[in-house]
Every structure is written in structure tokens, then in C-alpha cells.
Amino acid sequence: MAIFPTLKTKAVAQYPASRAIRFEHQALRFVDGAEQRYRGSAGPLHSWTIRLNELDETEMAAIEDFFASNQGRFGNFLFVDPWDGHTYPNCSISKDEIETIASGEMRGKTSLTVIENRG
Amino acid sequence: MKVFPQLGTGAISQFPVVKHRRLRTVVNRAADGSSIKLADPAGGYIEWVLEFRGLDDTEIATLQEFYTDVEGELTGFTFVDPNGNLLARTEELNDVIWQADPLLTLTGGVADPSGGTSAWHAANSGQAPQCVIQTLNAPAGYIYSFSVYAKAAEATGLTLLVAGQRTARTATTGWTRFVLTAAGDPTANSVAFGLEIPASSAVDVFGPQVEAQPAASAYKRGVAGGVYEGARFRDNEFMYTTTDVNRHATTVSIFYADHL
Numbered sequence: 373m374a375i376f377p378t379l380k381t382k383a384v385a386q387y388p389a390s391r392a393i394r395f396e397h398q399a400l401r402f403v404d405g406a407e408q409r410y411r412g413s414a415g416p417l418h419s420w421t422i423r424l425n426e427l428d429e430t431e432m433a434a435i436e437d438f439f440a441s442n443q444g445r446f447g448n449f450l451f452v453d454p455w456d457g458h459t460y461p462n463c464s465i466s467k468d469e470i471e472t473i474a475s476g477e478m479r480g481k482t483s484l485t486v487i488e489n490r491g
Numbered sequence: 492m493k494v495f496p497q498l499g500t501g502a503i504s505q506f507p508v509v510k511h512r513r514l515r516t517v518v519n520r521a522a523d524g525s526s527i528k529l530a531d532p533a534g535g536y537i538e539w540v541l542e543f544r545g546l547d548d549t550e551i552a553t554l555q556e557f558y559t560d561v562e563g564e565l566t567g568f569t570f571v572d573p574n575g576n577l578l579a580r581t582e583e584l585n586d587v588i589w590q591a592d593p594l595l596t597l598t599g600g601v602a603d604p605s606g607g608t609s610a611w612h613a614a615n616s617g618q619a620p621q622c623v624i625q626t627l628n629a630p631a632g633y634i635y636s637f638s639v640y641a642k643a644a645e646a647t648g649l650t651l652l653v654a655g656q657r658t659a660r661t662a663t664t665g666w667t668r669f670v671l672t673a674a675g676d677p678t679a680n681s682v683a684f685g686l687e688i689p690a691s692s693a694v695d696v697f698g699p700q701v702e703a704q705p706a707a708s709a710y711k712r713g714v715a716g717g718v719y720e721g722a723r724f725r726d727n728e729f730m731y732t733t734t735d736v737n738r739h740a741t742t743v744s745i746f747y748a749d750h751l
Contacts, residue, residue: 394524396522396523396524398522412522412523412524413522413523414523417524428709429574429708429709429710430605430709430710430711430712432574433574433575433576433711433712434712436510436512437712437714439512439514440512440514440714440715441714443514443516443530443532444513444514444515444516444535445514445516445518445528446514446516446528446529446530468513468514468515468516468535469511469512469513469514470511470512471509471510471511472509472510472512472574473507473508473509473510474506474507474508474509474510474574475506475507476506476507477506477708478709479506489524489525489526490523490524490525490526491523491524491525491526
């Protein structure tokens with residue numbers, strides 16, 4: 373199983389980083405205004421938005437290689453939550469596109485979102 | 492095939508360089524959050540947005556002439572990734588893409604200067620120099636910077652090779668990055684980069700890198716290589732702004748798609 377790459381500092385993310393929890397509930401609304409809600413999935417799914425700045429060329433290349441070797445959002449990998457260290461074994465990148473910006477020497481920038489998958 | 496021109500500085504681009512890499516995955520997401528995915532490896536493309544500032548009259552004329560020559564987005568050309576390592580499989584010197592002479596023994600898993608174990612031990616047991624080379628179908632007339640880290644148990648000579656150019660260096664007991672900047676033969680169809688190890692010698696090597704610029708940047712692992720044959724301009728319009736005497740600015744978008 374592939375593992376999400378770390379920076380040279382061994383960190384996964386930089387500030388500001390975002391973390392989200394997503395449920396898949398369903399709600400039925402009746403004509404009298406009442407609602408009936410039920411769970412549509414077994415539990416929440418997590419996602420992490422990772423914004424990386426001031427990367428050197430090696431780190432930028434490692435992130436891009438990881439994206440390419442995973443074939444964008446197709447491949448699954450293991451991700452360690454930088455907030456609490458919990459390991460999520462079934463994660464993927466949210467989109468099929470990555471943008472890398474080299475603003476200068478050792479001044480690379482990119483951003484991607486990791487999502488937890490079910491099944 | 493036509494090749495994207497280098498600037499007068501020998502570089503392909505200026506900062507900032509924006510690179511989009513887009514792949515295609517078909518996803519069928521179920522209501523419970525699970526999903527079925529189907530990859531489409533051939534459906535990807537890469538796009539570079541290159542901003543040029545302070546170009547002199549010659550450079551802007553060269554760019555405009557090239558743009559006219561390829562007729563905008565109509566005709567493909569060879570483009571090398573300005574941010575990438577042009578070599579492929581740089582941490583797999585036993586891959587078939589590398590041509591190693593028969594008496595050169597390559598052993599992987601050696602500790603490298605970045606704290607990993609991606610360096611290689613290259614031992615020449617023969618009585619003549621032996622080479623390990625990778626040949627790129629890259630623009631032969633470009634200025635290239637070939638760099639590699641090397642060390643040896645004792646001071647040992649090694650030679651860096653770029654096309655017909657060669658330069659001798661001495662590897663010592665600590666990791667040293669050696670760089671050879673040279674241009675290839677403009678009439679050739681390919682350029683070879685490599686190392687020559689003298690007879691009965693051994694060196695540890697790590698991080699071979701080729702860039703189409705006069706100096707080496709930080710090492711980037713090369714996986715698939717950075718030479719793209721069949722790249723095209725994104726747009727059918729080439730506009731530039733003259734900001735001063737002998738000073739021009741323009742932005743071009745270049746894309747490469749596997750399936751085109």
C-alpha cells in the first residue's frame with residue numbers, strides 16, 4: 373500500500389491545513405413539514421486539505437510523482453492524520469488534477485485534498 | 492521534430508512556472524459513500540504556463556518565429572519539462588533504460604546523501620573504463636546541466652559525459668555533487684548522459700539529473716523522464732507586450748497529451 377509522502381521536515385502538512393468530516397445522511401420531508409432522517413452510510417468519512425508552500429524542487433517532484441503514480445484519484449493509499457496520528461488505510465486524492473507553481477528557486481507551491489474512502 | 496527554443500540565458504523558462512497535471516478517472520459513487528473507480532491512463536495531459544519577462548529583442552523574435560513556424564496549436568514540437576529531471580529511472584540504474592557496459596557491476600540499496608538508501612555502488616572490475624549511460628531523444632543543441640552525487644572509499648577519478656563532451660572529476664570519501672554543463676551536437680537526434688568509471692575502480696553514485704539549463708537545481712527523482720515529444724501550444728494567439736527598449740513580456744501555454 374502506498375503511503376502519502378512527507379516533506380523533508382517529516383511533516384505531512386503545513387499551516388493552514390483543513391480537516392473535515394462528512395456524513396451521508398438522507399432526509400425525507402413530508403407534506404405536513406415533518407421529516408424522517410436516516411443514516412445512509414456506516415459512519416463519517418474524513419478529508420484533509422493540504423496546502424504546501426516554500427517547497428524545494430525535491431519535495432515538489434515527490435508530491436507530483438506521488439500524484440502520477442497514484443493516477444490521480446484512482447489509487448488508494450495510507451494516510452496518517454497530522455492532527456492526531458491516526459492511520460487511515462483507505463484514502464485517495466480528491467481530484468484528477470494537481471497544480472504546481474514554482475515561484476522561484478526552492479519556492480514551490482501546491483495544494484491537494486485527501487479523502488477517506490469506504491469499501 | 493521542432494524544438495521549443497531556449498532563451499539567451501540557456502533556460503527554457505522563467506519563474507513563475509505553473510504546471511497542471513490532469514489525469515482521468517471514471518468514478519461511480521454510491522449513496523453510502525463507497526465508490527467504484529476506473530482509471531484511464533491514456534486520458535491525461537500536462538500543461539505548463541510560462542511567463543516571460545524582460546526578454547530582449549532577439550529572444551522575443553526567436554519565440555515569435557518559433558510560434559509562427561509551428562503555426563500556433565497546429566504542429567507539435569519537443570518540449571522539455573523546465574521543472575523536471577529529464578532522466579528516467581534515476582534511482583534504478585539497473586533498469587533497461589540505462590546502458591551499462593558489461594564489466595560494470597551496479598549494486599543498489601546504498602545509503603544516499605538525503606538519508607535514504609537510493610544510491611548505487613558502481614564497481615568496474617575490468618581493465619578499461621566502463622560507462623553507464625542514458626540516451627534521451629531530447630533537443631541535441633540545447634545547453635544541458637548533468638549533475639550527479641558521488642563518493643568513493645578513496646580518491647577515485649570519474650568522468651561525466653554529455654554527448655561528446657566529457658569532464659574528469661575526483662570522488663572523495665564524502666558525497667560531492669559534480670556538474671557538467673555542455674551543449675550537444677545540434678545535428679544529432681539524441682543526447683547521451685552518463686558516467687565513466689576508470690578501470691579497477693568503484694564509486695557510489697546517487698541522483699543523476701539532467702536539466703535544460705546552465706546550472707543544476709535540487710535533485711528530483713526522475714521516474715518517467717521529462718522530454719515530451721508532440722507538445723503543442725494551447726492557443727492560436729501569440730501576444731507580447733513591449734515594456735521598454737529591448738524589453739518584452741509574454742505568456743505562453745504549452746500542453747502535452749498522451750493520446751494526441
